[in-house]
Amino acid sequence: MDPVIVAGAGPVGLALSLALAAQGVPSVVLDEGTGTDDPRPARTAILRPDTAALMARLGCTTLGDEGAHWIGWRLMRRKQLMRELPLGEDAPAPLHIPQHALSRGLRSAIAGQELVRVVTGNRLDSLEQDARGVTVHTRGPGATWWRGSHLVGCDGARSTVRKLLGIRFPGRTAVERHAVAALRAELPWPGEALLHRQPPWSGGGEEVSARPLADGVWRLDWLLPSRGELVTPDALVTRLRDTLAGWCGETPPYELLDTGVYTLHHRLARRWRAGRAYLAGDAAHLLGAVGTQGLDEGLRDVSNLAWKIAEDWHHGASETLLDSYQAERRTAVAARLRAADQSLPILRGGGGLRTYMPGATRGHDTLLADGHLGHGPLGAPPAYPHSPLAPPPAGAQTAVGTSPGAPVEDVRVTAPDGTTVRLGDRLGRGLHLVVLVAPGTGVWDRRHWLTAGVMPRLAAAVTALPVRAELLVTEAYPGASAHSVLLVRPDGHLVAAFGGVRPADLYAAADAARGGSPSAPSEVRADAP
Numbered sequence: 001m002d003p004v005i006v007a008g009a010g011p012v013g014l015a016l017s018l019a020l021a022a023q024g025v026p027s028v029v030l031d032e033g034t035g036t037d038d039p040r041p042a043r044t045a046i047l048r049p050d051t052a053a054l055m056a057r058l059g060c061t062t063l064g065d066e067g068a069h070w071i072g073w074r075l076m077r078r079k080q081l082m083r084e085l086p087l088g089e090d091a092p093a094p095l096h097i098p099q100h101a102l103s104r105g106l107r108s109a110i111a112g113q114e115l116v117r118v119v120t121g122n123r124l125d126s127l128e129q130d131a132r133g134v135t136v137h138t139r140g141p142g143a144t145w146w147r148g149s150h151l152v153g154c155d156g157a158r159s160t161v162r163k164l165l166g167i168r169f170p171g172r173t174a175v176e177r178h179a180v181a182a183l184r185a186e187l188p189w190p191g192e193a194l195l196h197r198q199p200p201w202s203g204g205g206e207e208v209s210a211r212p213l214a215d216g217v218w219r220l221d222w223l224l225p226s227r228g229e230l231v232t233p234d235a236l237v238t239r240l241r242d243t244l245a246g247w248c249g250e251t252p253p254y255e256l257l258d259t260g261v262y263t264l265h266h267r268l269a270r271r272w273r274a275g276r277a278y279l280a281g282d283a284a285h286l287l288g289a290v291g292t293q294g295l296d297e298g299l300r301d302v303s304n305l306a307w308k309i310a311e312d313w314h315h316g317a318s319e320t321l322l323d324s325y326q327a328e329r330r331t332a333v334a335a336r337l338r339a340a341d342q343s344l345p346i347l348r349g350g351g352g353l354r355t356y357m358p359g360a361t362r363g364h365d366t367l368l369a370d371g372h373l374g375h376g377p378l379g380a381p382p383a384y385p386h387s388p389l390a391p392p393p394a395g396a397q398t399a400v401g402t403s404p405g406a407p408v409e410d411v412r413v414t415a416p417d418g419t420t421v422r423l424g425d426r427l428g429r430g431l432h433l434v435v436l437v438a439p440g441t442g443v444w445d446r447r448h449w450l451t452a453g454v455m456p457r458l459a460a461a462v463t464a465l466p467v468r469a470e471l472l473v474t475e476a477y478p479g480a481s482a483h484s485v486l487l488v489r490p491d492g493h494l495v496a497a498f499g500g501v502r503p504a505d506l507y508a509a510a511d512a513a514r515g516g517s518p519s520a521p522s523e524v525r526a527d528a529p
Contacts, residue, residue, distance in 0.1 A: 003025075003028050003117070004020055004025060005027070005028050005136055005146055005148030005150070007136075007153050007159075008031075009029050009030070010282075011103055012154045012282075012295070012301065014107060016302045017110065018058040018059065019058060020116075020306050021113050022058070022306075023306065024430070025309065025314070028119060030124055030138055031122065032121070032123045037103045040098070040260075041098055041217060041258040042182040042257070042259060043098065043260070044098050044211075044213065045096075045097055045098075046293050046296070047299070048293070048296050048374035049093075049095075049374070050381045050407060050492075051300065052095040053410075053424055055105075055299070057424070057427065057428050058428075059108075060109055062108070067096065067097035068096050068191070069096075070087050070191060070193045071086070071087055071191040072189070072192035072193070073087060074189065074195075075195045075197070075369065077196075083369065085369070096212065096213055096219075097214075099295075121141050122138035122140045123138055123139055123140055125160065126164065127161070127164050129276055129277065133148055133150075150278065151278070152277075152280055152305070153280070155283055156281070157282045161283060162284075167274065167279070169269050171267030171286065172266040175264050175266050175344070176263070177262070177263045178222060178223060178264070179222045179239065179261050181220045181240050182256075182258040183217070183257055185218060185244065185252055185254035186252060187210060187218060187244075190212070193210065194211075195207065201242055201245070202242070205222050208220065208222045208243055217257065237256070264286075264287075265286045266340065267286040268334055268337060269285065273326045278305060280305060281294075281295075281297075284333075285297060291368060292378055292379060304325055306428070307428070307490035311430065316518035318516045320516055321516075327387065327388050328384040329382075331384075332384070336378065343371075347368065381407050384405040388515070390404060391495060391511075392508075392512070394502075396498045397499075397505070400479040400494075404497075406493065408435075408493070408494050409477065410422050410423050411477055412474065413426070413473060414472065427491065430468065431468050431490055432469040432488065432489060433469065433472055433488040434458070434462045434487055434488075435474055436454070436473045436474070436483070437476065437483065438475070439482050440475070454501045455473075461503035465507060467514050484497055486498075495509050
């Protein structure tokens with residue numbers, strides 16, 4: 001069968017190719033560039049725990065050496081410390097890494113992967129679809145035609161794939177504008193991220209943030225007026241020196257590494273699927289105001305889409321499963337954009353009487369922390385409670401600490417070979433996971449509990465499922481009673497939990513999670529070009 005064609009070799013496209021390879025699906029990555037990324041220390045990525053874990057599973061080699069986990073978060077207003085939050089075990093910290101280092105780590109992982117082929121100097125300029133695949137043409141030194149089973153446009157905000165598919169990309173322009181600098185210096189809060197609102201020094205502007213990177217490097221961002229005069233290099237250096245003096249009492253020694261000015265837009269593609277072609281990352285959505293992270297959402301697209309394409313590539317998939325990518329991810333990103341757009345007038349534009357209401361400042365601080373740290377509507381990992389893959393209610397279903405459609409907790413589990421691993425380590429391999437909550441199994445020899453109690457009946461039920469599945473055992477799961485059984489999708493979202501072994505209900509839930517029986521290949525859908 002033909003490989004999947006991935007248009008675009010940014011972090012989203014590279015991650016998608018690795019995620020497909022982990023599930024036995026070959027891909028060709030069409031890279032317009034030279035296969036290397038220019039070092040830009042001021043262009044960084046902030047990964048939440050779920051997307052950082054995805055990068056680690058895919059074998060990104062630069063996370064440990066070139067990424068930095070913040071040890072704390074603080075928010076200041078004028079001269080007052082408004083909030084201070086330690087980050088660590090109880091409050092997982094984001095991972096901050098230069099984007100070129102992230103891409104280099106992904107390329108390094110691809111170098112050892114036989115199922116991924118990266119072709120440089122190739123820009124896609126036309127595409128055609130039929131019932132069994134996609135044909136695209138690229139221009140460049142080796143202009144040629146490529147045949148693929150599917151096409152995924154990961155080619156950024158100006159996506160050629162999106163334009164060739166005739167998909168509209170409406171939204172808001174110039175939602176926020178920022179000046180940014182990367183520098184090496186000693187600041188008063190080693191390892192902590194700072195958001196300073198209305199700093200008291202002259203020219204401080206409305207808001208400035210300082211976020212640590214590895215090796216003593218910091219990224220500083222200044223919120224600029226949406227329509228202001230150009231920021232010259234001299235003006236930016238003056239702003240930088242004033243900011244450092246405001247924080248340190250005087251301007252400390254520093255090494256300026258990189259600067260820039262960027263504008264944030266909020267846009268959402270009307271459709272994310274057209275026949276056998278899909279959009280992901282910035283090709284499908286743009287966001288980033290009040291601390292939200294567009295790359296995070298692009299990597300969540302990867303996690304959601306890869307297992308569905310893999311299922312179709314190996315076994316054929318129903319239209320319900322393939323359509324669920326748009327239904328789940330577009331809905332989640334739309335909610336994120338809506339939350340950011342609703343927060344902006346409160347945080348940026350005076351907010352009327354709400355500014356003076358008791359507790360208003362505390363509420364504003366919470367909104368900003370949510371966006372920057374990955375909590376709440378602005379940043380938490382998405383749930384898909386109304387997914388077309390959700391099973392119908394069944395009497396045997398039981399409530400656990402995770403709601404159906406939400407990401408499962410990363411508890412310790414025992415795998416079939418007897419090893420103890422994290423549940424997250426078993427994700428991304430194209431397998432559904434069936435997790436039995438069995439307190440006390442950790443103190444028994446595996447030979448005994450594999451053949452005792454409910455295990456034989458559950459093992460038989462898992463073997464009979466209409467999806468490929470792996471049976472795992474855990475000592476405990478939040479909110480779950482003994483002998484609860486959890487069905488988890490390959491991307492780590494809970495399908496359903498059952499009170500005991502219920503083979504028929506488990507089968508029905510698994511069938512719903514794959515979107516029902518796959519249909520035979522048919523003509524390209526009417527909404528495809």
